[in-house]
Amino acid sequence: MRIEKLKDMQGGWFVGNFTPTAHKADFEVCYKFHPKGDVWDIHYHDTVTEINLLVRGKMRMQNRLLEAGDIFIIEPYEISDPEFLEDCEVVVVKTPSANDKIPVKKI
Secondary structure (H helix, E strand, O other), rough: OOOHHHHHHOOEEEEEEOOEEEEEOOOOEEEEEEEOOOOOOOEOOOEEEEEEEEEEEEEEEEEEEEEEEOEEEEEOOOOEEEEEEEOOOEEEEEEOOOOOOEEOOOO
């Protein structure tokens, strides 16, 4: 058995075609903690589909309220405009593994 530490990964990403990673793959997996009020650039992806599980907290995306247990899928060219209304924990799966984030508005 091999053991890796999340703290040694980049931004919570621990599976994917990048370094460092716990496991190389053609998709990506991430665990993210976003404190209430965390601010992110509004962006989209031109290749990647993101499958997100909101494990804990409440947030707003595309003017829709999301709560713990919600799975929300962002397809290529859809806008990501997260607003973290509470402390949030999110598990993200991206397919394929690609760095294609395109900012629309820098915050």
